[in-house]
Amino acid sequence: MRIYVCVKHVPDTAANIKIVGDAAYDTEVKYVANPYDEYGVEEAVSLVEKNKKGEVIAVCVGDKGAANTLKAVMAMGVHRSILIKTEDQFPGSDITAKALCKAITDDGGADLIFMGKQSVDGEGMQTPYRLAAEMGLPVATGIVAFSHGGETVNVQREIDGGAKELITIKTPCVLGAAKGLNEPRFPKLPAILKAKKKEIKEMDLADMGLTDQGQCRLKSLEPVQERSNAKILEGSTREIVASLVQILKEEEKVI
Amino acid sequence: MDTFLTEKHRIVRSSVRAFAQREIMPISREIDEDRRFPWEVIEKMGKLGYLGIQAPRELGGAGMDAVSYIIIIEEISRAAAAIGLCASVHNSVALYPILAFGNALQHDKFVPDLAKGKKIGAFCLTEPNAGSDASAIEATAIKDGDHYIVNANKVFVTNGGVADICVMFVRTDPAAGPRGISVIVAEKGTPGFVVGEKENLSGMRANPVCSIRLSDCKIPAENLLAKEGMGLKIGLAALDTGRIGIASQAVGIAQAALLDGIKYAKERIQFKVPIARHQSIQNMIADMATQVESARLMVYRAALLKDQKKPFSKEAAMAKLMASETASRVADMAVQIHGGYGYSKAYGVERYYRDARITRIYEGTSEVHRMVIARNILD
Numbered sequence: 001m002r003i004y005v006c007v008k009h010v011p012d013t014a015a016n017i018k019i020v021g022d023a024a025y026d027t028e029v030k031y032v033a034n035p036y037d038e039y040g041v042e043e044a045v046s047l048v049e050k051n052k053k054g055e056v057i058a059v060c061v062g063d064k065g066a067a068n069t070l071k072a073v074m075a076m077g078v079h080r081s082i083l084i085k086t087e088d089q090f091p092g093s094d095i096t097a098k099a100l101c102k103a104i105t106d107d108g109g110a111d112l113i114f115m116g117k118q119s120v121d122g123e124g125m126q127t128p129y130r131l132a133a134e135m136g137l138p139v140a141t142g143i144v145a146f147s148h149g150g151e152t153v154n155v156q157r158e159i160d161g162g163a164k165e166l167i168t169i170k171t172p173c174v175l176g177a178a179k180g181l182n183e184p185r186f187p188k189l190p191a192i193l194k195a196k197k198k199e200i201k202e203m204d205l206a207d208m209g210l211t212d213q214g215q216c217r218l219k220s221l222e223p224v225q226e227r228s229n230a231k232i233l234e235g236s237t238r239e240i241v242a243s244l245v246q247i248l249k250e251e252e253k254v255i
Numbered sequence: 256m257d258t259f260l261t262e263k264h265r266i267v268r269s270s271v272r273a274f275a276q277r278e279i280m281p282i283s284r285e286i287d288e289d290r291r292f293p294w295e296v297i298e299k300m301g302k303l304g305y306l307g308i309q310a311p312r313e314l315g316g317a318g319m320d321a322v323s324y325i326i327i328i329e330e331i332s333r334a335a336a337a338i339g340l341c342a343s344v345h346n347s348v349a350l351y352p353i354l355a356f357g358n359a360l361q362h363d364k365f366v367p368d369l370a371k372g373k374k375i376g377a378f379c380l381t382e383p384n385a386g387s388d389a390s391a392i393e394a395t396a397i398k399d400g401d402h403y404i405v406n407a408n409k410v411f412v413t414n415g416g417v418a419d420i421c422v423m424f425v426r427t428d429p430a431a432g433p434r435g436i437s438v439i440v441a442e443k444g445t446p447g448f449v450v451g452e453k454e455n456l457s458g459m460r461a462n463p464v465c466s467i468r469l470s471d472c473k474i475p476a477e478n479l480l481a482k483e484g485m486g487l488k489i490g491l492a493a494l495d496t497g498r499i500g501i502a503s504q505a506v507g508i509a510q511a512a513l514l515d516g517i518k519y520a521k522e523r524i525q526f527k528v529p530i531a532r533h534q535s536i537q538n539m540i541a542d543m544a545t546q547v548e549s550a551r552l553m554v555y556r557a558a559l560l561k562d563q564k565k566p567f568s569k570e571a572a573m574a575k576l577m578a579s580e581t582a583s584r585v586a587d588m589a590v591q592i593h594g595g596y597g598y599s600k601a602y603g604v605e606r607y608y609r610d611a612r613i614t615r616i617y618e619g620t621s622e623v624h625r626m627v628i629a630r631n632i633l634d
Contacts, residue, residue, distance in 0.1 A: 032269065072266050186274045189304030189317030192266050 001054035003044040004104050006115035006131070007073055008034040009066035013120055023218045024089055033069045036116025038076070038184040039177035043146055044114050045077035046182070054111075055079045059103050061086060061096045067200055074195035075187035081198070082107060086205040090122065092216025097130030099205055104135070110172050112153070117141040117176035128176035138169045141176025259555060260322075267323050271330040274303065279334035286335065286461035287606050290453065292417055293461065296338060301372015305331070308346050310354060315367035321496075321558040325503035329551075332507025336610040337461035339507055343500030344413045345369070348618070349376025349422050352438065352493040356481040365420055365440060377418035378497075379409035379441070379467055380490060387623050389424070389490055390433040394469070396425035401476050403427075403439060405447075407469040413617070416453055416463025419443045423469070424490060427483045436486030440478040447472035458609035495568050497618045498575040499561065502554045505575075505582035505614040509547045512582075512589035512607040516543060519593050519602075536592060543585045550578040569631035576624040579614035586611040 011017060015029035033041070041058070048054040058073050058081040060066050070081040084099045091099075104110050113135075118125040125141070132139030144164065145156035153171055156164045158178055169175075187195070231247075233240045248255045260268070278296055286293050300306055308324045310316020317323075324346060332339025350369050353361060368374040385391040394407030405425055412418070421441045428435030441448060451466030480489055517540060520531035530536045553574040560567035586607040590597035597604045615621045 030269075068262055068265065071262060072269065075266055075270070186303055187266070187270050188302070189267070189308065189319050189323070190312060192263060192270070193318065195266070196263055 001048070001051065001111045002108060003048065003054060003056050003112045003114065004107075004110045005037065005040045005044050005056060005058050005073070005078065006100055006113065006127070007037045007041065007058045007060045007069060008116070008119045008121070009060060009062040009069040010034045010119055010121040017223075019221050019223060022220045025221065027063075027065075027089070031065060031069060033073050034116050034119045034121075036118055036120070036177055036179070038073070038116075039179065039181040040114030040116055040175070041073050041076050041078060042182045042184040043175075043177060044112070045185075047112075047148055049077070057082065057107065059100055060084065061091055061099050061205065063087060063089075067202075070200055071195050071198075072187070074198045075192045076185055077191065079198065081200045083200050083202045084205050084208070085202060088205075090218040091205070092214040092218075093122070093124050093126035093130050094216055095205070095210065095212070095214030097127055097134050098210050098212065098214075099208055100127075100131050101134035102208055102210065103203070110135075112148075112172055113137070113174045115174070115176055117143070117178045128174050132174040135172075135174070137173050139174040139176070140167055140169060142178045143175050144178050144180040146175065146181065260326075264322055264326060267319070268326045268330065271305070271327050272333075274299075275330045275334035279331065279338060283335040284600075284603065284606070287337065288460075288600070290460045290463075292341075292463050293338065297341065297372060297375070300331075300338075300342065305342055306345055306372035306375075307350065307366075307370025310350060310366055310370040314354075314362055314370055316370040321499060321561040322555065325499055325554055325558045328500050328503040329507040329510065329554075332504040333511045335461060336504060336508050336607070337459045339504045340459055340462050341375070341414055343497070343504050344378060345376045347497040347500045348378035348493045349414075349418075349420065351496045352422050352480060352489050353420075353440065355492060356438070356485070356489050357440075360477060361440070361480065369420060374419035375414050375417045377412050377414045377421045377467075378493065379407070379412050379421045379423045381411050382408055383410055387620055389487060390436065392424055392426060392436060394423070394425040395429065396427050396437065396439055396474070398427070398476065399473075402473045403476055403479070405439065405441065405469045405472045405474050407472075408466070409468070410466045411454065411464055411617075412467050413459075413462055413464050415465030415467050416450060418467075421467060422480075422493070424486055427486075431484065433487055434484045436490075437483045438480040438486050438489045439474055440480065441469060441472065441474055442478075445469075445472050445474060456613070458606070458611070458613050494618055495571050496561070498571040498624075499554060499557050499567075501614055501618045502550070502557070502571070502575040502578035505578035505611065506547065506551045506554055508607050508611045508614070509543075509550065509578070509582040509585040512586040512604055512611070513540075513543045513547050515602070515604050515607075516540060516585075516589040516592045519596075523594075530592070539588045539592060543588050546581045546585060550574070550581040553577050569628060572619070572624045572627040572631070575619065576621055576628065579611075580621060582607075582611035582614050 012030040012032045018026040044056045056078045058078045061084045082103050128141050142157040143155045147154045152168050159165050304317030307316035308319050312318040328343050353365050369376050396403040396405045423441045427437040447470045449468045454464045523530045557567050557570040557574040589604040590608050
């Protein structure tokens with residue numbers, strides 16, 4: 001069985017991001033594997049371990065620094081990696097999906113594809129759907145439980161209101177992992193040494209022969225405005241409502 | 256700092272940091288207050304290879320280098336110095352002398368269980384009348400056929416309460432002075448091997464530091480490391496390696512104190528502004544950060560020299576002196592930044608302050624380190 005895991009090289013959420021120019025940020029920050037993708041890595045690696053056969057291949061669209069992230073997931077047990085290089089800090093999910101599709105297809109095709117339900121930088125939540133559409137495969141995201149039944153997989157996905165949906169999907173399919181699916185492992189020290197020797201096949205996004213170079217362009221980046229502190233109104237209901245109306249009218253000017 | 260690291264070391268750092276933050280940080284206050292040795296964490300560390308960092312793979316170790324070792328000890332100590340201490344002592348002064356001076360039989364007998372963390376190691380040198388003067392030890396091992404009869408009263412044994420395998424310094428020839436000292440590996444469970452009460456220490460409270468007493472304990476002669484009379488040589492070699500570990504432990508404590516100090520200085524409002532805007536606090540932060548960085552660089556340098564198989568004794572002593580004194584100063588400043596709250600157990604800096612203090616004392620006091628450094632320079 002061949003399982004692909006799409007992994008994104010993202011700034012650590014604890015990093016202090018500085019915006020440079022209109023639509024870029026200072027890349028001198030710590031990067032990590034997108035945490036949601038790590039749930040996908042863990043699920044894929046443990047499935048192969050359980051079956052005692054199969055291969056897990058990580059695929060990443062990112063800059064050359066993304067090789068570090070691929071080594072980190074290979075230390076978790078991924079067998080080899082494909083890095084599709086681009087200098088673009090924010091490749092759109094459309095071009096990313098096309099590139100992932102081509103790389104996976106050219107590499108031999110998938111029995112299963114895992115990825116995070118979203119990335120922690122762009123948070124677009126588009127790539128799993130777009131990749132599935134490109135590949136003509138079924139897709140489910142927000143996966144919190146998974147079991148493999150050969151021709152099909154059974155998954156639970158989180159839906160609104162804390163409810164869970166149980167779905168059976170035909171394989172191959174694209175699955176977007178969510179928090180709760182598993183507890184990603186910490187790599188054992190010898191595995192970190194072994195990861196150094198694992199293969200990373202590199203290619204350039206520009207050379208992949210994709211005619212459509214993507215319809216999404218990032219126009220500008222702005223830091224999130226710091227929220228002002230919450231104010232707790234006290235008094236009787238009548239007084240609270242009166243002061244709330246006053247705040248909405250006079251301070252916030254929303255009514 | 257990361258500029259100097261290879262990719263492998265960066266992955267080691269980020270994975271150990273993630274482990275320490277997720278598995279150790281949440282319990283660090285509780286294990287200090289309850290003086291609890293967290294077996295659940297130690298078992299996980301064993302499985303990940305953190306308890307056999309530099310032991311060869313064929314003996315169950317992780318086969319990593321000294322730089323990986325100090326990264327791991329720093330990151331664990333940042334979360335809980337008492338656990339960093341357990342790992343440092345286990346890896347360096349317990350496991351290392353067996354690896355470096357043991358024969359193949361001893362390697363097979365002791366290393367795999369230690370390297371996988373199935374057994375915990377300890378280093379038994381200090382006695383009531385022998386500390387900095389290691390040659391004054393009174394423990395004896397008298398040869399009796401294929402055994403030694405060992406009598407020893409060892410104190411302040413780090414990991415003592417949980418240790419299965421003890422690297423024990425004994426006198427095999429009472430007449431030979433410093434040349435009469437040898438090292439024998441004593442195992443818990445041997446009749447006459449008695450673990451004393453836990454010491455009620457100021458810091459490192461999650462580590463079961465105990466006394467260990469051996470009374471007419473019959474230990475197989477095959478457990479003697481190298482030859483009779485090699486004790487001090489083995490001890491010094493072990494402590495050279497141990498120093499790098501304790502130095503990185505001190506850097507970990509100092510880093511934790513620095514980060515907590517910065518965080519609090521940005522949050523605490525006095526005179527209508529965060530105290531980080533006051534110059535006196537800025538000066539403290541600048542000094543703390545500079546000192547932590549210089550200590551860390553010195554520790555890395557000592558570890559790099561060790562990896563390059565070059566002499567590192569002086570550099571290790573300098574790094575240990577610098578890092579331990581830095582940890583004390585930086586933890587002290589972090590308490591100062593926190594004001595009254597810093598003196599309360601509600602904040603971590605009070606623990607760093609207590610934990611940092613011992614790093615200037617154990618595995619060679621600051622005074623002994625100055626002596627070692629001066630000898631290296633003047634001789």
